[in-house]
Each structure stands twice: as C-alpha cells, then as structure tokens.
Amino acid sequence: MINASLVDQFPILSQTVNGQPLVYLDNAATTQKPAVVIAAIVDYYERLNSNVHRGAHHLSQLSTDAFELTRSKLQSHLHAAHEHEIIFTKGTTDSINLVAHGFRSFLSEGDEILVSEMAHHSNLVPWQITAKLTGATLRIIPMTPEGEMDLSAYENLLSKHTKLVAFSHISNALGSINPVKTLTDMAHAHGAAVLVDGAQALPHTLVDVQDLGVDFYAASAHKMYGPTGIGMLYGRSEWLNKLPPYQGGGEMIAEVSATSSTYADLPYKFEAGTPNIEAVIAWGTAIDWMNQVGIANIEAHETELLAYGHQLLAEIPGLILYGSPRHKAAVLSFNIDGLHPYDVGTLLDQMGIAVRTGQHCAQPIMTCLQVPGTIRASLAVYTRRSDLEALASGLKRAINALT
Amino acid sequence: MASIDDITADIVEDFEVFDNWMDKYEFIIDMSKSLAPMPAEKKQDINLIKGCQSQVWLDVQLDDKGLMLCHADADAIITKGMIALLLKPVQGQKPADVAACTYDFLTTIGLSQHLSPTRANGLLSMVKQIRMYGIAMQATSLP
Numbered sequence: 184m185i186n187a188s189l190v191d192q193f194p195i196l197s198q199t200v201n202g203q204p205l206v207y208l209d210n211a212a213t214t215q216k217p218a219v220v221i222a223a224i225v226d227y228y229e230r231l232n233s234n235v236h237r238g239a240h241h242l243s244q245l246s247t248d249a250f251e252l253t254r255s256k257l258q259s260h261l262h263a264a265h266e267h268e269i270i271f272t273k274g275t276t277d278s279i280n281l282v283a284h285g286f287r288s289f290l291s292e293g294d295e296i297l298v299s300e301m302a303h304h305s306n307l308v309p310w311q312i313t314a315k316l317t318g319a320t321l322r323i324i325p326m327t328p329e330g331e332m333d334l335s336a337y338e339n340l341l342s343k344h345t346k347l348v349a350f351s352h353i354s355n356a357l358g359s360i361n362p363v364k365t366l367t368d369m370a371h372a373h374g375a376a377v378l379v380d381g382a383q384a385l386p387h388t389l390v391d392v393q394d395l396g397v398d399f400y401a402a403s404a405h406k407m408y409g410p411t412g413i414g415m416l417y418g419r420s421e422w423l424n425k426l427p428p429y430q431g432g433g434e435m436i437a438e439v440s441a442t443s444s445t446y447a448d449l450p451y452k453f454e455a456g457t458p459n460i461e462a463v464i465a466w467g468t469a470i471d472w473m474n475q476v477g478i479a480n481i482e483a484h485e486t487e488l489l490a491y492g493h494q495l496l497a498e499i500p501g502l503i504l505y506g507s508p509r510h511k512a513a514v515l516s517f518n519i520d521g522l523h524p525y526d527v528g529t530l531l532d533q534m535g536i537a538v539r540t541g542q543h544c545a546q547p548i549m550t551c552l553q554v555p556g557t558i559r560a561s562l563a564v565y566t567r568r569s570d571l572e573a574l575a576s577g578l579k580r581a582i583n584a585l586t
Numbered sequence: 587m588a589s590i591d592d593i594t595a596d597i598v599e600d601f602e603v604f605d606n607w608m609d610k611y612e613f614i615i616d617m618s619k620s621l622a623p624m625p626a627e628k629k630q631d632i633n634l635i636k637g638c639q640s641q642v643w644l645d646v647q648l649d650d651k652g653l654m655l656c657h658a659d660a661d662a663i664i665t666k667g668m669i670a671l672l673l674k675p676v677q678g679q680k681p682a683d684v685a686a687c688t689y690d691f692l693t694t695i696g697l698s699q700h701l702s703p704t705r706a707n708g709l710l711s712m713v714k715q716i717r718m719y720g721i722a723m724q725a726t727s728l729p
Contacts, residue, residue: 523662533608584612
C-alpha cells in the first residue's frame with residue numbers, strides 16, 4: 184500500500200503557496216516528479232549527454248542505450264508486441280497529429296471519422312483538420328447525462344464508411360473510463376481503425392494494448408510522473424508501416440539523394456531530428472518508479488481517495504458534481520450552485536489549493552452540460568486525505584466569501 | 587466631485603489595511619456589490635470586453651453635463667468586483683481625465699503583479715476599454 188512518506192519523494196510538494204502549504208490537486212493537467220526522475224535528468228547531462236544513433240563513440244553509445252532502454256520499458260509496460268511499435272513524440276497531442284496527418288493519405292469524400300463528444304480538444308481538432316482537407320465527414324459520438332459514451336448511438340454511427348474511430352481511454356474533464364475493448368471490437372467489426380488517447384489512463388491503471396486490440400494508443404510522460412515535452416505513440420506494425428512519415432529530416436531516412444529519399448524502418452521513420460533524449464531517459468526512470476510503487480497500489484490508493492473526496496464534497500451545500508459513470512478515475516469535476524468556477528478557483532488559489540477551473544480543453548462537454556466551465560480536482564498517488572480535507576474546508580470558506 | 591487622483595489615493599489606503607490576498611479578494615467581492623445594476627438592454631454582446639476569460643459587459647454614455655456614466659456587469663463575482671474597482675475613480679469624470687488615467691494604483695495595491703497572466707490580461711483589457719471610451723468621448727463632450 185501507499186505510505187505517508189511517499190509524498191516526501193516529491194520535492195515540490197513541500198513548499199508553501201500564498202503562505203499556505205501547497206495542496207496540489209491538478210494532477211490531470213500534470214503530475215509532479217519524484218526526486219529520482221529529477222536526478223535522472225541531471226545525471227544525463229553530467230554523465231551521458233551525446234546525440235543518439237549517430238556518433239560512433241563511447242558517449243553516444245551510452246546515451247543511445249539509455250534512450251532505447253526506455254522504448255523497451257514502454258513496450259513491456261504496454262505489452263506491445265514489438266519495440267518498434269513505440270514511437271517517441273512530443274506528447275499525446277503530437278502522437279494524435281501524427282496519425283491524423285498520416286490518415287490524410289487514406290481518406291476521401293464519403294469516408295467517415297468518428298470522434299467523441301467527451302474528447303479532449305487534442306483528439307478532436309486534428310480530426311477536424313484531416314476531415315476538412317480530405318472531404319471526409321466527422322461524426323460525433325454523444326455522451327450520456329452520466330458522462331459515459333452513448334454505446335447505442337455509437338453502434339448506429341458505425342458503418343462501412345467509418346474509417347477511423349478516436350476516443351479517450353479516460354476523460355480528462357469527468358474521469359469517465361471508457362470500455363476500450365468493447366468500443367474497439369465494435370469499430371473493428373466495421374473495418375475501422377481505432378486510436379485511443381491514453382494520456383489520463385497510464386498514470387492510473389495498467390494498459391495492455393494487445394488485449395485492448397487498439398491500433399493506436401497515445402500518451403504523455405508528464406502525466407505519469409515523468410518529464411514534459413515527451414510522449415509516445417503505440418501503433419500496430421501493420422498500420423505504422425502503411426502510414427506515411429509525419430516529418431522529414433535526419434534520423435528518419437535510409438538513403439537520401441538531392442531529389443528523393445527512402446525512409447528508415449520503424450520506429451525511426453517517425454522520429455525525425457534529434458529527440459528529447461534527457462526526457463526519454465528520465466521517463467524510463469519514472470516508469471520504473473511507478474512499477475516499484477505498483478500500479479495496482481496506485482489504483483487502489485486513488486480509488487479509496489476518490490471515494491473519500493466524494494464523501495467530503497457531498498457535505499458541501501450547493502455542490503453539483505458532474506459525471507457519474509459506472510467506472511471513474513481520480514477526477515472530481517464540480518461547480519457550486521450560483522457561483523462561477525473562476526471565482527471559486529481564484530479563492531482556493533489564495534489558500535494554496537491548486538485546482539483547474541475552466542473548460543479543461545473539452546468545450547463540447549461544457550456545452551453539453553450547459554456550464555461555462557467546472558472546477559476540477561484530480562488526484563495522484565501522493566494525494567493525502569488531508570489534501571481533500573483542505574479542499575473541502577477551502578470550498579466552504581470560498582462559498583462564505585462569495586455569497 | 588473628488589478627482590481621479592484623490593479617489594485612487596483612497597483605494598490605495600483601503601488596500602493598505604489588508605496583509606493577505608484572501609482579505610483583499612473579500613474586499614474586491616464587496617466592491618462588486620456596490621456596482622449599480624446594469625440595465626438589461628445594455629448587456630449585449632456588443633458591450634462584451636474581449637480578452638477576458640469570464641464575461642464582462644461595459645457600457646459608457648455621457649450625461650447631460652458631458653461626464654462619463656458607466657454601467658458594467660460580469661458573470662463572475664471577482665471579475666465584477668474588479669470592474670467596479672476600475673470604474674470607481676472614473677465614474678462621473680470628464681472623458682479627457684479618464685483618457686489620461688494611468689491606473690498606476692493597480693500596481694501600488696499589488697493587483698497587477700498578483701494576478702495570473704490570463705487574469706492580468708483580462709484586467710488590462712478592461713482598463714484599455716475604459717480609457718478608449720475616455721479618448722473617444724473627449725472629442726464629443728462639452729469643454
């Protein structure tokens with residue numbers, strides 16, 4: 184189980200904000216980093232710094248080995264069939280754009296892309312662009328009032344015209360956990376490819392891409408205790424081999440003449456230019472750290488804290504909680520009746536409580552809920568019961584000041 | 587009528603009492619309640635101030651003496667308190683004086699520095715809009 188000293192491994196969490204001890208509840212935006220991950224970044228620059236895959240010298244060999252070790256860690260963490268099915272990107276958004284860009288070659292008028300009303304803008308806007316450029320039609324899978332994907336509407340939208348279905352594993356705004364395997368099987372039955380935004384899932388739960396059967400799975404390191412600016416795209420080899428390159432440059436080529444080139448094999452075909460080496464290596468450290476803590480322990484801790492959070496928030500007069508899906512991850516999205524989320528968020532900030540207020544890059548959800556935004560408290564492995572108690576008492580104080 | 591400088595000096599004095607931001611915000615929230623209600627027909631999209639995260643409406647007319655008569659509202663209380671704070675020194679003043687108002691007191695009371703960049707931009711948009719009215723109206727107002 185998670186013990187109290189775990190929080191001590193996160194240097195940033197011991198500080199004060201506006202004279203109050205920091206209560207960090209914005210983990211769906213980004214998680215804090217344990218000292219071992221920060222140390223890995225420093226260690227890279229003190230001991231390894233050298234470009235990967237290029238120089239035939241000692242340091243380059245060491246940095247390349249460390250870099251490729253993270254790929255192998257990701258392969259086993261996600262249970263991908265091959266190491267070359269893991270592509271390093273700038274993050275989840277970049278991964279989705281890579282696929283959306285590639286699909287421009289496969290789509291034309293009459294084809295359909297299904298996206299979710301619950302999607303983060305990163306899994307919506309790239310498909311809008313691809314649809315516009317190819318003449319394909321974008322169709323929206325609606326959500327139910329509980330904040331779940333509407334499965335019967337989804338079934339009705341699927342047809343022989345559906346070429347790709349894109350949705351998130353866990354909604355960043357509501358915490359809803361989508362039934363990825365079911366949704367994927369249904370899409371495959373119609374011959375459509377499936378891309379899953381896993382940014383909110385990998386920090387909280389075990390993911391087995393082969394078991395889920397997905398074609399593409401995107402994630403970011405910074406939401407799973409790793410550095411910012413690095414992410415990955417898992418793609419099944421069949422798809423990645425078909426997909427044209429996203430960006431041209433060094434590292435991604437086999438032979439180059441002045442007028443044409445042949446491309447490198449997977450995964451390098453999609454990794455043009457010098458990558459974010461330090462972040463890739465430190466991400467490997469973050470994955471090891473998560474596995475040492477134990478993904479099952481993280482999930483159990485967060486589930487327990489989420490229930491406690493629900494219990495505390497239920498006692499606050501006028502609090503409206505959004506999303507009551509049957510399966511929910513560590514997100515509490517709510518408003519106080521009659522109060523603007525910005526007002527509440529601003530006062531919580533004065534008390535050292537960090538929450539996200541606004542639309543959480545998911546404007547269609549806010550339109551569906553008919554709210555200007557919500558207050559979102561999101562949990563992580565280091566969240567304590569005292570953090571949620573501080574949130575509850577902070578909310579009561581904010582309500583008093585605002586009414 | 588007290589001058590803009592006198593009123594801003596009073597505001598600075600009001601804020602000197604508080605040693606923490608929670609209290610300052612409570613004062614700003616109280617100011618939102620001092621704002622005269624905005625007539626419903628003025629709460630139109632054309633009066634929305636661009637660049638604010640929450641919705642802020644501002645309407646300015648000249649009264650029969652050629653002085654600025656401002657109405658404002660916002661959907662968030664703190665934002666409403668902020669526009670009330672900004673309008674307090676310029677309400678009923680000559681447009682030329684409003685056009686010249688520097689709003690330096692926002693720095694003196696620490697508000698400009700305290701806000702997050704998005705909120706600071708919103709505050710700046712409100713200040714700009716108020717001063718724009720002053721500039722535009724100084725030509726049409728009486729001497």
